[in-house]
Amino acid sequence: MIMANNNLKLTSVKVDKDLFDDFKIEAIRKKFNLQKLVNRAMDLYLKDEEFAKQIHNHSDLATKSNSL
DSSP: OOOOGGGOOOOOOOOOHHHHHHHHHHHHHHTOOHHHHHHHHHHHHHHOHHHHHHHHHOOOOOOGGGGO
């Protein structure tokens, strides 16, 4: 589903720097972007109860600081 520009909401969120840096590298490799990830994740969150539960229960973020 492609959204028209007038149907987009500009937001600002703060994300973990290390996670975002790692995401940018993978996103370039896989030709993906943050907007696609957020839109798809929100859609799944609203439609898939198991996905929503998984998101709510996920607390072990794979940051570089966690691996030190």
